[in-house]
Amino acid sequence: MKQLAARLLAGVGVLWGAATLTFVAIHFSAGDPVLAILGGPDAIPTPQQLAQVREEYGFDQPLWVQYGRYVGRIAHGDFGESYRLRIPVTEAIGKQIGATLQLALSAALLAIGLALASAVLTAKRNPWVRRVASASELVLSSSPSFVLGILLLLVFSFQWPVLPPAGSNGWQTLILPTIALALPIAGMLSQVLRQELEDILEQPFIAMARARGLSQTAVRLRHALRHALVPLVTLSGFIFASLLGGAVVTEMLFARQGIGRMMLDAAVAKDAPVVLGITLLAALVYVGVNLLVDVLNGLIDPRVKPR
Amino acid sequence: MSTLVDVQDLRVQFGHTPIIKGISFSLTAGECLALVGESGSGKTVTSRTLSGLSGAGSKVQAERLAFAGTDLRQLDDRAWQALRGAQIGFVMQDALGSLDPLRPVGKEIAEPLRLHTELGRAARQARVIELLRSVGVPQPELRALQYPHQLSGGLRQRALIASAIAAGPRLLIADEPTTALDATVQAQVLALLESLRSQAMAMLVVSHDLAVVSRLADRVAVMHHGVIVEQGPVEAILHDPQHPYTQSLLRAGRAVHFQRPARAAPKLARVERFDLPLIEARHLQKTFIGPDGQPHVAVHNASFSLRAGETLGIVGESGSGKTTLTRMLLGLERPDAGDVWLNGRPWSALNDQQRRQLRQRIQVVFQDPQSSFDPRYTVARVLNEALQVAGLPRQDWPARTLELLELVRLDASVLSRRPLELSGGQRQRIAIARALAPNPQVLVCDEPVSALDVSVQAQILALLADLKTRLKLACLFISHDLGVINQVSERVLVMKDGEVVESGTVRDVFDHPQHAYTRALLDAIPQIDRPAPVPEHHFITYAIAI
Structure with a gap:
């Protein structure tokens, strides 16, 4: 119980750190937020307008006062209003999050599924199968999503137009971005999983299970896989981070709705509340994922004490 | 009686290296054959070949290889799977890992x-409880739900045996079923295997220990370098061995295993004794918080002193507190109460920095020399590193290195080799040489021979006894094996559950044990000539905090 409290406190610390860093980054980057509020770089506001907005949003206050107000508002769950869209940040995120969740979930499922299949099927099998699998994983895990995305577009939308190149309505538009987002993650995961599986298949209890009459495949599925899940769960944080980072690129490339694209637009337009809101949301999910990792590892491995 | 296992001219090779070089044996129903040999003799490969698990990259050839009339050479994967666990039960080495x-x-x-019977889930559950009870596991309903790490070594071994006999196999193969178990637990597991034998199941027991198998087997086959050098009824092998290798194996076994009432230990040459104890422990106490949150007393009020040229044996089973005591002596663990004095000065009370300057005076040799070496270091580098730490000027290293090798009786040719290229005995000699490099006054040996074959054990023990006299070392010898303690020490400390239950000269303690536990330990030593009495339904479980 005490440990749980400590972890929650640490989580709050992480959120505060993320909020502060974002605040600093936005403050010191080029461009004037007031211009963003008044309609972006093309707007030609009068000095009166500028002064008025400055006062309204508190930009005339010393930095530490701005920071204090900002943290205070966040602590109360108020993330402010988007400069550009003129709606509360929570509402703006709410509108976009569905599409990103859809993409992230389907990509995560595909990546984990591919990684598990490739690891289970190729670990300690025929050396040639193994070599081919591990070479393709290496290529995939080092290919950025946008390169894969462009290749997929070229082949499946332009050469053979079987799938739509852009948009975010309907399952057809989900396929190509999902693949582009999932493949690098799958490549990385299956490298880790295969290594883990091969270590486990060397363990004496595997030989013992074989001596009870289990087949090669049954031993993998009934004994070894559960052990391999431990690093997979531990890597959830990495998976989440890759999905988020990949989502920005993928959503742009396939012209999809979503948080990633919104984040990029907001950053370009210096729409500080939106950038802050998304950053904090990501940090929150990250903290949550890592708490969940501990719980799951405790469930998978009885030797791990719940922390 | 019909032949159950029929092996003629079995050959197994890995790559181009032959491991089994043409062996033949047979086994009838209800019979027990013991396969005995030292590590690397091929006994484990033989037993695994019988269940089709000789390993990746192995090539099996035989004139005949049959089980219950089935030609094993013809079996495909599916047929093997139907045989394994159903007809042939296997208890593999290392119950924790298995x-x-x-x-x-x-x-x-x-x-x-699940694999080999038609039983439903509930019926299987009931059968599991029944099996656990039949192998002598108390509270089977509770134990069935527990994980291996929650069970003691003895219970794990029993559970593993239960899994091997679950489907009622006609052949049970047990590979080193009692190795790594404490002496009293070892006796119980042997008794269990003996009771299973009477149930008309053939048994193949693989062991490096003749004493262990002599209790169990009808016949013994002695393996050496992939060949069966001698096989026959157990009495004949034990009392009238023909082959020189069997004879040497028996001699080594007798030397290590304690025999009563004959006094085994050769009286060591008297050495000059100094009045001042080199190391002294005063009322040491250490308590850990166990996994259940309860305090667990690891060492309670332990005191002793040790002078130059003297050896004190500390004996106890796993969880008795001997490791914690050793760690306190080495200054790796701070006692909760009491203190350790080294060479007439406080030792345990020092802080790490002060202690580091005196560390050279007390050195240690561990059980597993392989894992205490960096596998990429050559022997020369291992020793040089020790000499560097000892502060010896670089130009003196070669001479001192040769001196150390001479002390442990190794040739200079080992200097260019790496740990994996050495035999177990050679590795332990290098570990001793490394410990001697800084000229220590106190040498702590933590189970230094437990991982070695018996014939090698005897050599290392003799070496240690000799070094102690020559270098006037004060020696602490920690072991679970009373036979080993008897050979090297003058005095002995018996520990149980953190308490020193008995201490005194080896002669007094061995000939007139006062504490019931010491007597139980003495009785549990496997004897080659005499079966040890086994305490029936006397289960000792240990709370081991890992």
């Missing part, structure tokens, strides 16, 4: 039932 750490033991035991 049980899946992420599954309750009950599930492991149910596995052959």
